[in-house]
Amino acid sequence: MTLRKRIASVWQQEHINFLLTNRIPRRYLTRFIGWFSQIENRWLCRASIALWRLFVDLDLRDAKSTQFSSLHECFVRELKEGARPVDADPQVLVSPCDAIVGAVGRIERGTVLQAKEQAYALRELLEDDELVDYYRHGHYATLRLTAGMYHRFHAPYDCRVEQVTYVTGDIWNVNPPALRRVQSLFCKNERATIRCRLPGGQLITLVPIAAILVASIRLHFLDVLLHLKYRGPNVLPCDAALAKGQEMGWFQHGSTMIVFAPQGFELCEGIGTGVRIQMGRALFRCAQQYQLALAGPRLSRERQAAG
Numbered sequence: 001m002t003l004r005k006r007i008a009s010v011w012q013q014e015h016i017n018f019l020l021t022n023r024i025p026r027r028y029l030t031r032f033i034g035w036f037s038q039i040e041n042r043w044l045c046r047a048s049i050a051l052w053r054l055f056v057d058l059d060l061r062d063a064k065s066t067q068f069s070s071l072h073e074c075f076v077r078e079l080k081e082g083a084r085p086v087d088a089d090p091q092v093l094v095s096p097c098d099a100i101v102g103a104v105g106r107i108e109r110g111t112v113l114q115a116k117e118q119a120y121a122l123r124e125l126l127e128d129d130e131l132v133d134y135y136r137h138g139h140y141a142t143l144r145l146t147a148g149m150y151h152r153f154h155a156p157y158d159c160r161v162e163q164v165t166y167v168t169g170d171i172w173n174v175n176p177p178a179l180r181r182v183q184s185l186f187c188k189n190e191r192a193t194i195r196c197r198l199p200g201g202q203l204i205t206l207v208p209i210a211a212i213l214v215a216s217i218r219l220h221f222l223d224v225l226l227h228l229k230y231r232g233p234n235v236l237p238c239d240a241a242l243a244k245g246q247e248m249g250w251f252q253h254g255s256t257m258i259v260f261a262p263q264g265f266e267l268c269e270g271i272g273t274g275v276r277i278q279m280g281r282a283l284f285r286c287a288q289q290y291q292l293a294l295a296g297p298r299l300s301r302e303r304q305a306a307g
Contacts, residue, residue: 037071045070056148076151076218076250086154086245086280093265093284094245096206097153097257099143101275104267107138107260114142120184125207125258126193127167134203137263141271141283144256152250153257154279155242156204159196164219164236166192166226169210186258192217192226194248202265207258208251219249245280259283 036048048071052058060066060074062083068074087094103113110132111119123132145151169190182188190210197203208217217226221240224232242248261284268282277283 037075039071040069042069045074049074052147056146058148062150078152079150084150084245084278084280087282088244089282089285091286092268092282093156093204093259093261093286094154094280095141095143095277095283096156096248096259096279097143097145098150098278099145099257099276101271101273101277102142102144102256103273104141104271105139107135107140110136112140112258114184114186115180118180118183120187124184124187125191126205128165128193131193131195131203131205131260135205135260135262139261139265139267139284141259141267142256143259143277145251150279152279153206153208153248155196155244155246155248156206156259156283157196157198157244159198159204159242161194161221161238161240161242161248162197163195164192164222164238165195166232166234166236168234186256190226192219194219196242202262204262205260206248207260208249209256209258210251217249217251220247 045068049058049068052071060077062079064078064080068077084098103115105113107122110122112122112125113119122135123129126132167190170188186207186209192208194206194208195203196206210217219226221238221242222236224236264287265284266287268285271277271283
């Protein structure tokens with residue numbers, strides 16, 4: 001048995017995984033990794049990536065470049081042109097990121113599933129009564145990014161980002177062992193709520209959630225880095241026009257993205273727990289009776305570029 005397989009065998013034992021990734025000084029370790037990953041030294045970077053590969057499945061074949069000066073550059077790498085084709089169907093919202101699909105389904109009585117038989121209150125996550133009421137009969141999809149995945153995320157449709165709300169919190173791991181053990185974990189962790197207005201007027205909300213070794217979210221349309229040391233305003237108004245599939249920002253290392261769609265949308269065929277999905281693949285479809293509402297004037301790339 002190879003060293004990587006031996007490590008993987010130990011790592012896959014849930015109680016060990018949970019202890020090693022949660023019962024440690026999470027905040028201090030995250031700050032250390034944030035500092036360490038920024039060190040620009042090619043030898044140190046290569047050695048760090050080699051060690052990283054022992055724990056995760058890291059595939060760099062679709063990366064724009066594999067020559068990195070720091071571990072951070074590898075975390076937030078860009079992809080080759082055309083590596084993630086975006087579904088052009090005007091009735092479809094696409095996945096904003098590469099991920100493994102976690103809990104998905106309809107929002108029931110103001111609650112959302114975190115894991116099997118483990119639910120949390122939508123109000124506790126969003127901290128916004130207006131949004132909770134808006135998504136009362138909507139759907140959600142939880143998308144978990146593993147450490148080795150592509151960490152940038154993109155607009156699920158032509159939209160205008162009208163507000164970002166930052167919520168400080170803890171940095172629990174967001175992998176399955178932790179989700180099964182920590183009640184309302186997503187509501188405890190640092191996160192942002194990104195309100196995206198579609199051309200037809202519907203509101204799609206993305207909730208990127210930080211985790212141990214991550215706790216850093218960069219959005220291109222804001223001039224601040226949302227992370228553990230951020231002490232600025234929690235509500236950040238903005239007016240950013242984005243085209244479907246256009247890059248919005250990135251996570252460091254890996255984390256979770258929850259997508260909320262209102263009544264009138266349904267999950268696309270084949271989207272279920274455990275499915276691996278890439279950015280640009282169809283995630284939600286506008287139901288037949290609501291199609292005209294979605295088919296408003298689309299934001300052209302020229303309009304987006306003009307702001």
